Amino acid sequence: MGLTLTQKILSDKAGYEVKPGDLIEIDVDMVLGNDVTSPVAIKEFLKIGVKNVFDKEKIALVPDHFVPNKDIKSAEQVNIVRKFAREYGIVNFFEVGMMGIEHALLPEKGLVLPGDVVIGADSHTCTYGAITCFSTGIGSTDMACAMATGKAWFKVPEAIRFNLKGKLNKWVSGKDVILYIIGMIGVDGALYKSMEFTGDISSLSIDDRFTIANMAIEAGAKNGIFDYDEITEAYVKGRANRKYKVFKADEDADYVESYDIDLSKIKPQVAFPHLPENTKPIDEVGNIKIDQVVIGSCTNGRISDMEVTYEVLKGKKVHPDVRLIIFPATQDIYLECVKRGYIEEFIKAGAAVSTPTCGPCLGGHMGILAKGERAISTTNRNFVGRMGHTESEVYLASPAVAAASAIKGCIASPEEVV
Amino acid sequence: MEGKAIKYGDNVDTDVIIPARFLNTSDPKELALHCMEDIDKDFKNKVKPGDIMIAGYNFGCGSSREHAPIAIKESGISCVIAKSFARIFYRNAINIGLPILECPDAASAIEDGDIVSVDLETGIIRDITKGIEFKSQPFPEFIKKIIECGGLINYVKEKVI
Numbered sequence: 001m002g003l004t005l006t007q008k009i010l011s012d013k014a015g016y017e018v019k020p021g022d023l024i025e026i027d028v029d030m031v032l033g034n035d036v037t038s039p040v041a042i043k044e045f046l047k048i049g050v051k052n053v054f055d056k057e058k059i060a061l062v063p064d065h066f067v068p069n070k071d072i073k074s075a076e077q078v079n080i081v082r083k084f085a086r087e088y089g090i091v092n093f094f095e096v097g098m099m100g101i102e103h104a105l106l107p108e109k110g111l112v113l114p115g116d117v118v119i120g121a122d123s124h125t126c127t128y129g130a131i132t133c134f135s136t137g138i139g140s141t142d143m144a145c146a147m148a149t150g151k152a153w154f155k156v157p158e159a160i161r162f163n164l165k166g167k168l169n170k171w172v173s174g175k176d177v178i179l180y181i182i183g184m185i186g187v188d189g190a191l192y193k194s195m196e197f198t199g200d201i202s203s204l205s206i207d208d209r210f211t212i213a214n215m216a217i218e219a220g221a222k223n224g225i226f227d228y229d230e231i232t233e234a235y236v237k238g239r240a241n242r243k244y245k246v247f248k249a250d251e252d253a254d255y256v257e258s259y260d261i262d263l264s265k266i267k268p269q270v271a272f273p274h275l276p277e278n279t280k281p282i283d284e285v286g287n288i289k290i291d292q293v294v295i296g297s298c299t300n301g302r303i304s305d306m307e308v309t310y311e312v313l314k315g316k317k318v319h320p321d322v323r324l325i326i327f328p329a330t331q332d333i334y335l336e337c338v339k340r341g342y343i344e345e346f347i348k349a350g351a352a353v354s355t356p357t358c359g360p361c362l363g364g365h366m367g368i369l370a371k372g373e374r375a376i377s378t379t380n381r382n383f384v385g386r387m388g389h390t391e392s393e394v395y396l397a398s399p400a401v402a403a404a405s406a407i408k409g410c411i412a413s414p415e416e417v418v
Numbered sequence: 419m420e421g422k423a424i425k426y427g428d429n430v431d432t433d434v435i436i437p438a439r440f441l442n443t444s445d446p447k448e449l450a451l452h453c454m455e456d457i458d459k460d461f462k463n464k465v466k467p468g469d470i471m472i473a474g475y476n477f478g479c480g481s482s483r484e485h486a487p488i489a490i491k492e493s494g495i496s497c498v499i500a501k502s503f504a505r506i507f508y509r510n511a512i513n514i515g516l517p518i519l520e521c522p523d524a525a526s527a528i529e530d531g532d533i534v535s536v537d538l539e540t541g542i543i544r545d546i547t548k549g550i551e552f553k554s555q556p557f558p559e560f561i562k563k564i565i566e567c568g569g570l571i572n573y574v575k576e577k578v579i
Binding site: 023036037039040043044047048049050056065066070071074079120121122123125134137138139140141142144145148149153187190191217220222242275330362363364368383384386390 | 429433444476485569577
């Protein structure tokens, strides 16, 4: 039996042909941490007793969760990371004016490339599978050990294949595809496994792919990964400043499950509280009044997300009962939004536009929900209390649906407002 | 180890184990004060050192925050038995030395408040209240080594120093 795409990358690193279930210790190409997970990792790293990190260029430290610092405690957490970065000469440390949400920032800067093995002390590290690398979330202790040794341990995963065909309809995006899939297989439907996206992927933009791979963890997956094609190449070209390897699954690769998905049949999706698997197509949602709309995050804060938000919002006003918060995912995306005139339209429409931060997505800061409030959000989780009070509610959707909802004051399809 | 069972359902996520609003610190004692708070306000009052947490499928799903197993361990829980674990939580627990066992039968049968004993060597779980015994899946050798070392840091330390 042949190997899946993930198994091919892991075999290359291991130096022999791996099989599902093998426990392997392999070299990593990038180790990532943020302001929540790095302080714990740094504390553990210091216990190991090595003098230096394994490679100053292969570690990325991105304070993004509670920045700009929301309080004294979070300022101190970031300071631990900052001091460590200076002392150990970490090249890829990003201060608030140069940063972005980690999973939008690393690919944008060309720090993760096809064929890489990437670990990050953040569950959405699986995002980079969009550009055909193996990337997965780990914890702080794993991060600490990888900073010391350049290695990490993995159990080689089995894979589920998603064989895509057809083209997305207007107002349907990568977010709808991944919510549709999670609705179908459940929040543990891919537990410990790879989700491999193959077939005709030509209608999915690189941003659609980032969004899809980003939420692989919401189905319990170890990683989500896309085939390499011209779209991947166009994105990576000009960003990569080192060589990278392109891998392909074997023709006879062994998948534990395989799904055929016709992209043209997918309608905009909404995930109801309190799990991402509680999905419904937009035409079955009913009348759900909302208090807040959040557009942004590592899932949907990229330029095409801002573009569709602009398309829906331009010339319109946010409903008077609704607070709309928009946060582009990186400083570069923010600047591009300024240049294209999006920010002006967002503000004229009545939106609050924020600097890049993970804040509202995890109920950290910059848009917390009160008891009984309801939000529709382009983020990735709608767990109990995720964005604020335990008696608040989060509905997950695409930027197009979120922006339309901001205008209508209730969950709405873009077709109703544009 | 022996303790009282404290039982939860399926898909207990790391956001309810330790909500993000408390992640502006990494102090285990402070984290333990808020452990499970968003699904069980009473947890910190009822948990006693040695108690055993029982859960359903996909325990620890969501965020990779190691603060979750740290908070559980610091609150006094000696072992978590679940029908299944989310993968990042699984490796975090092993890496920090919080014993966890996957055993769907035990996780179904044990009820809240039962007295439970666990033998990590053999993987035998006993519900003393009900007088029944279960056998969990043994860990692979490599993971046993990490556990024997007392966590990943010590395992790596032995190799690099």
